[in-house]
Amino acid sequence: xxxxxxxxxxxxxxxxxxxxxxxxxxxxxxxxxxxxxxxxxxxxxxxxxxxxxxxxxxxxxxxxxxxxxxxxxxxxxxxxxxxxxxxxxxxxxxxxxxxxxxxxxxxxxxxxxxxxxxx
Amino acid sequence: xxxxxxxxxxxxxxxxxxxxxxxxxxxxxxxxxxxxxxxxxxxxxxxxxxxxxxxxxxxxxxxxxxxxxxxxxxxxxxxxxxxxxxxxxxxxxxxxxxxxxxxxxxxxxxxxx
Numbered sequence: 001x002x003x004x005x006x007x008x009x010x011x012x013x014x015x016x017x018x019x020x021x022x023x024x025x026x027x028x029x030x031x032x033x034x035x036x037x038x039x040x041x042x043x044x045x046x047x048x049x050x051x052x053x054x055x056x057x058x059x060x061x062x063x064x065x066x067x068x069x070x071x072x073x074x075x076x077x078x079x080x081x082x083x084x085x086x087x088x089x090x091x092x093x094x095x096x097x098x099x100x101x102x103x104x105x106x107x108x109x110x111x112x113x114x115x116x117x118x119x
Numbered sequence: 120x121x122x123x124x125x126x127x128x129x130x131x132x133x134x135x136x137x138x139x140x141x142x143x144x145x146x147x148x149x150x151x152x153x154x155x156x157x158x159x160x161x162x163x164x165x166x167x168x169x170x171x172x173x174x175x176x177x178x179x180x181x182x183x184x185x186x187x188x189x190x191x192x193x194x195x196x197x198x199x200x201x202x203x204x205x206x207x208x209x210x211x212x213x214x215x216x217x218x219x220x221x222x223x224x225x226x227x228x229x230x231x232x
Contacts, residue, residue, distance in 0.1 A: 004162070015159065018161055024178060027201040033219065033220075035220075040224065040228075041222075041224055042204075042206055042222025042223055042224055042225050043163065043220070043222050044222070045219040045221065056219065077130075091162050092162075093162065105221065107153075107164070107168075110161075110162025110163050111162050111166075112160070112161055112162055113160070113161070113162055115160075
């Protein structure tokens with residue numbers, strides 16, 4: 001399978017614990033995105049990497065959240081001191097670099113997500 | 120990014136054509152219209168994208184009138200497996216060299232036997 005993979009698929013934790021999620025993008029994609037999705041809502045953008053550089057962070061990404069992509073390949077998203085409000089599906093997506101090619105599909109390839117439940 | 124408005128839910132039956140309309144009155148000249156599909160417990164999947172007139176692929180058709188203030192996603196002869204949430208997104212291509220996607224709540228399509 002050459003799609004985007006995420007690990008773990010499910011995570012249950014107690015409030016106050018730290019959790020870390022991993023995303024492996026499609027190998028030739030240099031852009032990687034994290035989104036969060038709560039029940040009944042569409043995904044919300046959290047952060048974006050181009051290679052190893054984190055170029056944008058949403059205001060949704062509080063100080064308890066940190067994301068890394070150390071070698072420009074896989075990425076991790078860590079949540080410290082989890083709160084019940086952090087319960088959501090965390091989605092990772094990747095896309096190739098296509099600068100200046102108007103008309104090319106605006107396509108991001110999403111992984112299956114990690115469902116986090118904070119008790 | 121332009122705000123979009125689409126129906127919260129729709130119902131259909133197997134074999135029917137389904138049309139989901141999205142309003143985007145404030146669409147900008149550089150904006151494209153993109154539709155994604157999401158099944159339960161999966162990430163969204165790109166369906167189709169267009170700028171104006173009509174675009175067709177193996178999955179769907181996208182109709183965009185001349186004023187581009189709305190668009191219609193057309194799914195021919197739906198089956199039970201088309202039950203999903205469909206998102207309409209509007210945004211410029213590669214602004215700043217990348218494009219974060221801004222999702223609304225989407226349209227929940229239920230296909231019945």
